[in-house]
Amino acid sequence: MIKQYKTFRGGLHPPDCKAGSAHKAIEDCPLPEELSIHLSQHIGVPAEVCVAVGERVLKGQAIGRARGMVSVPVHASTSGEVVAVEPRPHPSGKTLEAVVIRPDGIDERHGALSGADYRSLSPEQLRERIRGAGIVGLGGATFPTHVKLSPPPEKSIDTLIINGAECEPYLTGDHRLMVEAAAGIVLGINIFRRALGARRVCVGIENNKPDAVLAMRQACRETGIEVVALATKYPQGAEKQLIYAMTGREVPSGGLPMDVGALVQNVGTAEAAAAALSSGRPLIERVLTVTGPGVAEAKNLRVRIGTPLSHLIACCGGLKGVPAKIIVGGPMMGTAQLGLDVPAVCGTSGVLVLREEDLAVRPEGPCIRCGRCLQVCPARLAPTTIAAYARLDRMSEARAFNAMDCIECGSCAYICPSAIPLVQSIRHAKASISAKRKKH
Amino acid sequence: MLEAILSLGGIGLTAAIILGLAAKKFAVEVDPRELALLEALPGANCGACGYPGCSGFAQALAEGRADPGDCTPGGKETVEQVARILGVAAVSSDPQVAVVLCQGDRQHAADKYRYLGIDDCNAAQKLIGGPKHCPGGCLGLGSCLRVCPFGAIEITPQGLAVISREFCTGCTKCVAVCPRELIRMTPAAAEVHVLCNSHDKGAVVRKYCSIGCIACHICHKAAPQAYIVEDFLARVVYEHHGDAAPGVEKCPTKCIRDFAKGYPAGSSFLGPASSSKPDIAA
Numbered sequence: 001m002i003k004q005y006k007t008f009r010g011g012l013h014p015p016d017c018k019a020g021s022a023h024k025a026i027e028d029c030p031l032p033e034e035l036s037i038h039l040s041q042h043i044g045v046p047a048e049v050c051v052a053v054g055e056r057v058l059k060g061q062a063i064g065r066a067r068g069m070v071s072v073p074v075h076a077s078t079s080g081e082v083v084a085v086e087p088r089p090h091p092s093g094k095t096l097e098a099v100v101i102r103p104d105g106i107d108e109r110h111g112a113l114s115g116a117d118y119r120s121l122s123p124e125q126l127r128e129r130i131r132g133a134g135i136v137g138l139g140g141a142t143f144p145t146h147v148k149l150s151p152p153p154e155k156s157i158d159t160l161i162i163n164g165a166e167c168e169p170y171l172t173g174d175h176r177l178m179v180e181a182a183a184g185i186v187l188g189i190n191i192f193r194r195a196l197g198a199r200r201v202c203v204g205i206e207n208n209k210p211d212a213v214l215a216m217r218q219a220c221r222e223t224g225i226e227v228v229a230l231a232t233k234y235p236q237g238a239e240k241q242l243i244y245a246m247t248g249r250e251v252p253s254g255g256l257p258m259d260v261g262a263l264v265q266n267v268g269t270a271e272a273a274a275a276a277l278s279s280g281r282p283l284i285e286r287v288l289t290v291t292g293p294g295v296a297e298a299k300n301l302r303v304r305i306g307t308p309l310s311h312l313i314a315c316c317g318g319l320k321g322v323p324a325k326i327i328v329g330g331p332m333m334g335t336a337q338l339g340l341d342v343p344a345v346c347g348t349s350g351v352l353v354l355r356e357e358d359l360a361v362r363p364e365g366p367c368i369r370c371g372r373c374l375q376v377c378p379a380r381l382a383p384t385t386i387a388a389y390a391r392l393d394r395m396s397e398a399r400a401f402n403a404m405d406c407i408e409c410g411s412c413a414y415i416c417p418s419a420i421p422l423v424q425s426i427r428h429a430k431a432s433i434s435a436k437r438k439k440h
Numbered sequence: 441m442l443e444a445i446l447s448l449g450g451i452g453l454t455a456a457i458i459l460g461l462a463a464k465k466f467a468v469e470v471d472p473r474e475l476a477l478l479e480a481l482p483g484a485n486c487g488a489c490g491y492p493g494c495s496g497f498a499q500a501l502a503e504g505r506a507d508p509g510d511c512t513p514g515g516k517e518t519v520e521q522v523a524r525i526l527g528v529a530a531v532s533s534d535p536q537v538a539v540v541l542c543q544g545d546r547q548h549a550a551d552k553y554r555y556l557g558i559d560d561c562n563a564a565q566k567l568i569g570g571p572k573h574c575p576g577g578c579l580g581l582g583s584c585l586r587v588c589p590f591g592a593i594e595i596t597p598q599g600l601a602v603i604s605r606e607f608c609t610g611c612t613k614c615v616a617v618c619p620r621e622l623i624r625m626t627p628a629a630a631e632v633h634v635l636c637n638s639h640d641k642g643a644v645v646r647k648y649c650s651i652g653c654i655a656c657h658i659c660h661k662a663a664p665q666a667y668i669v670e671d672f673l674a675r676v677v678y679e680h681h682g683d684a685a686p687g688v689e690k691c692p693t694k695c696i697r698d699f700a701k702g703y704p705a706g707s708s709f710l711g712p713a714s715s716s717k718p719d720i721a722a
Contacts, residue, residue, distance in 0.1 A: 093568030338552055338568065361556060391558060393586070421557050428563040 005207050007231035008241040010378040012411050014169050014234055014332070016208065020298035021172045021291050026180055028302050029315050031078055031105065035306035036088045036098040037063065041283075041346040042136040043143050044070030049099060055082050058110040060282050063099045072134040072144045076101055077284035077304035079108040089342045091328040091335060098343075101306070113280035118191045126195040126277070133276035134283045138268035139163060139237070140329055142347040145269055149195045155258040160198040161246050162189055164205040164212065164267045165230060165237035168330025171350045173287040174267050176300045178205065178212035181271055182219035188270030189225060191277055196263065202226040203267070204246050206236055234332060235409040239264045241378050253405050268349075283346060290316045294323045294353030303344050309351055310340035324356040332410045365418035373412035373422060379405050383412035387425035395436065398429040406430060473525055474502040480521040482514050486589040488611030501526060509533065513590070513609030535628040537608040538592075538615060541637040542578040542622050543695060543704050545598035549577050549649040565619040573648035576620055576637035584614035584623060596706030604709045605631075605699055630681035631700040632688060634659075634667075634674045641672050653695045659687030 040046040047064030051057055057076040064074035080103040088098035118126060131146035151157055162185075166174040178185060193201050203220070205213050207229040217227045230236055230245055240251045242264055249260040257263055268286060275281045284305055291298040296317030303312060309326070313319060327334040328348055344351075373383040381402055389398040403426055412422040477498040485493035489510040491500055500506035501522060508522040509531050516535065523530035555564055555571035561583040564570050570579050580599030592607035593614060603614070605628065615623045622637040634653060638645050642654030655672040666684035667674050674696075676684050688696045703709045 336553070391560065424557045424563060428558065428560060428566070431566060432562070 005229055005231035006204075006245045007233055007236065008244045008378055010376050010380065010411070011233040011235060011241070012376045012415055013232060014414060016169045016232075017291075018170060018172050018175070018208075021170075021289050021300055022175060022209075024172075024176070024298070024300055026173075026176050026287055026300045026302050027315075029304070029307060029312060031103045031107070031304065032307050032311035033102070034083070034308070035077060035080075035101045035103065035304060036308070036343045037074060037077060037101065037306035038088065038090055038096055038098045038343070038345055039064045039074055040090065040096050041074050041134065041142065041305065042070075042072055043141065044068065046097065047071060047074045049085055049097070051076075051082050051085075051099060053082055053085055056080070056104075057082060057101060058108050060110040060113050060280075060284060062282075063101075066131070070144055070147055072131055072136060072146070073282075074099075075134055075282040075284050076110075077306055078103045079106050080104045089338070091337065091342050091345055091348060093335065093338070098306075113282075115279045116277060118187075118194060118277045121194075121277075123195045123197065126191060129277060130191075130195075130273055132282070133272075133280075135269065135272050135276055136283065136346050137266055138272060138286055138346060138349070139266035140333070140347050140349050142345075145265070145273065148263060148265070149192065151196075151258045151263070155261070157196050157198055157258055157261055157263050159200045159202070159247055159262045160189070160192055160196055161242060161262055161264045162201070162203040162225075162267055162270060163237055163239075163242055163264050164203055164209075164216065165242060166209070167206060167232075167234045167236040167238075168332055168334075168349075169234075170291045170352050171289050171330050172291075173289045173300055173349060175209045175212050177271055177287050178209070178267055179215045182215045184271045184274045185216070185267050186219045186223060186225065187278065188272070188274035189265075190223070191273050192265055192270065198263070200226075202228055202246055204228050204230050204236075204242055206230050206232045208232040234411065235378055235407070238378065238407050238409060240407065253402060286344070286346060286348070288312075288344060288348055289350040291350060292327075292353040293358050294320055294326075294355045295351075296320045303348075305346060306343045308341060308343050309337070312344065312351055313340060313353070319353065321355045323353045324359055325354040327352040327354070332414070333408065362419040364420055367418060367420060370417060372415045372417070376411040376415050378409060378411065379407055381406060381426075383422045383426060384420070386429060387420065387422045390425040390429035390432075395429055395432045398426075399433050403429045404433060471499075471502045474498050476525050477501050477522060480518060480525060481511060482518060484513055484589055484609075486513055486609075486611050486613070488512050488609070488613065507531075512536070513611050515609070536610040536625040537605050537628045538603050538610065538612065538623050539605075539626050539633050539635075540578060540584075540601045540603055540623055541633070541635055542574075542576070543600065543635045543651045543697070544572070544574055544577040544649045545580065545596060545600035545704075545706065547598050547705075548651040549574055550647075562617070562619045570620070574638050574640075574645070574652065576622055576639065577649065577652075578622060579620065583617050583619070587613045587617045589613065594708060596704070598706045600704060600706065602703055602707040602709060604703075606709075627678050627681070630676065630678050630684075632666075632676055632681060632684035632696065632698045634676055634695060635697050635704070636673060636695045639671050639673050651693055651695055654693055656692060658690050658692060659696060662686040662690045 045068040048067050050065045051063045058079045061076045062073045063076050066073045080101045083102045084100040087095045090096040127146045135145040136142040213229050243262045290312050299316045326337040386398045386401045386403045406426045410423045481494040489497045491497040508519050520530045550573045551571045552573045559581045561579040561581045582595045585593040592604045636653035645652040659667040663683050663686045665680040688698045
């Protein structure tokens with residue numbers, strides 16, 4: 001009998017290209033000459049700088065104060081001197097305020113940092129510690145974790161889902177983390193479980209990572225945490241799709257996971273929360289994958305936040321050939337960069353370098369009504385219809401076809417035999433609709 | 441035979457009487473001025489007045505909710521005619537036309553990346569602020585061209601939007617759609633304009649555009665009344681546009697253009713001598 005793995009409707013399977021780094025152990029990336037740590041490491045209001053130029057800071061010391069509810073503090077990722085507080089290029093393409101630190105090489109820890117046993121803390125104290133450590137979702141969205149862990153009282157969360165799907169091609173950071181740091185992840189899961197009071201806890205991992213499934217199953221023995229092997233399909237790691245695969249519940253249009261009593265956290269976030277609680281170390285480093293045909297050797301690296309991409313590439317043996325496209329994140333949903341001078345931020349899950357010969361740029365053709373985009377859309381939308389309305393600037397019609405439900409996974413644009421930039425048109429429609437909504 | 445004629449004729453007659461009475465009873469009263477106004481308006485249904493088409497505007501005018509001067513495409517004649525029908529004084533401001541304040545096409549201005557997306561300036565602007573290095577330059581993807589109801593805009597083969605001063609009616613639709621806010625309304629009589637929208641310092645402008653304003657103040661020195669330089673960008677003081685000619689010659693980057701002497705390179709629009717206003721109602 002063929003085993004049926006859990007999944008969602010739609011989606012596709014692009015060549016995963018993970019072989020280059022899937023079996024490489026996580027390496028510590030050496031400190032660069034200069035770290036530029038952005039004050040916007042999260043969605044929400046950027047932190048407010050609280051150090052001055054010339055000051056010596058220690059590893060783990062707060063350099064940015066949280067402003068507002070959806071904000072977290074930002075910490076120095078090593079000890080050294082603050083050489084500048086100025087706008088620097090950010091992976092989002094904007095130029096944003098950053099604290100530039102020249103490391104002194106001592107890597108001296110800030111004295112006030114200390115761990116605690118999570119079982120002795122109340123859910124409220126746990127959330128406060130997680131907030132203080134600057135923990136945000138490391139899957140890429142960088143939503144502050146303490147906000148996710150504080151649902152409004154009328155929404156009870158019974159299911160905590162841990163996202164180890166890692167469905168983006170090329171990326172292997174979460175995979176290696178599950179193999180090498182399963183115990184830390186389980187500690188993090190227990191912290192989240194205590195903070196939420198969730199009854200059911202499950203970890204979803206795509207079945208193309210059998211060693212990760214095995215390692216997590218072993219670490220989760222006698223903890224009541226389920227480890228579920230999922231079908232290998234993109235976008236298996238998208239929040240709503242993962243919830244459907246794991247629970248069969250469907251998040252309503254315009255709704256949030258908490259509307260169906262579920263909450264999703266990434267495995268990397270769990271590991272970061274565990275480190276924050278057990279040793280008091282705030283979020284100053286993350287695991288990411290440097291990969292692609294344009295890099296000499298693909299690697300999984302543990303990187304200090306603020307390390308420039310050029311330094312990461314150098315750690316992987318430098319560039320191979322002439323880079324044509326540099327992507328931060330995965331190839332499906334990542335953002336193309338203008339250069340290698342941007343630093344890694346909390347949301348940086350990978351760096352992908354492609355050469356001219358790896359890019360398949362085809363001219364756009366007419367829609368041949370093949371319906372493949374309809375088959376693959378995991379949000380069950382009609383991409384061609386929405387895109388056509390968007391290009392005619394008829395945004396109210398695009399909205400009527402539920403453009404706002406698009407998760408921008410790019411499956412439609414990937415599968416389109418006519419190379420129509422469908423996802424870009426839908427993004428354009430979404431931005432126009434929300435701009436109009438803001439105006440009124 | 442006769443029966444058939446009588447019964448059919450009878451039905452026809454009854455229906456005619458009923459319809460005739462109904463037409464009288466349920467007739468919608470139309471302000472006779474409204475019909476006259478609709479006749480006077482250009483009939484382009486461009487929406488520049490803020491109403492959905494000319495009939496909506498005519499109704500609003502008849503009810504006193506709109507101002508005759510709101511029809512910019514109609515020009516002075518239409519405003520006067522409308523005012524005559526309504527029996528009010530004609531208040532018509534000087535005609536305005538839109539100008540693209542940029543000449544940085546592919547030959548003059550550098551790109552920071554290769555854009556492969558949809559042909560829409562607003563969509564391109566969302567990708568790291570657009571492919572042009574210049575933060576204020578024309579992206580040339582034609583969002584303005586597509587909203588212009590009068591065919592007054594073209595994109596040159598080198599990728600620059602150009603607006604015909606003869607065909608533009610001043611409806612301001614292109615001004616609203618441009619994500620870089622580089623289309624401005626200017627008096628139609630003023631032929632000289634500084635075609636640059638970059639507020640960067642001269643040294644920065646030189647790096648990415650060979651035809652941008654470097655804020656050197658030479659135009660201001662040549663014609664102090666006609667030019668001011670603010671925030672690293674020169675502009676024409678339109679009250680004194682008649683004195684602007686010396687600046688055109690002196691400008692070292694040639695970013696000041698006298699439209700009487702022609703349009704930017706690559707444009708198919710011709711000077712005012714050969715133009716004829718198109719029939720916008722067609």
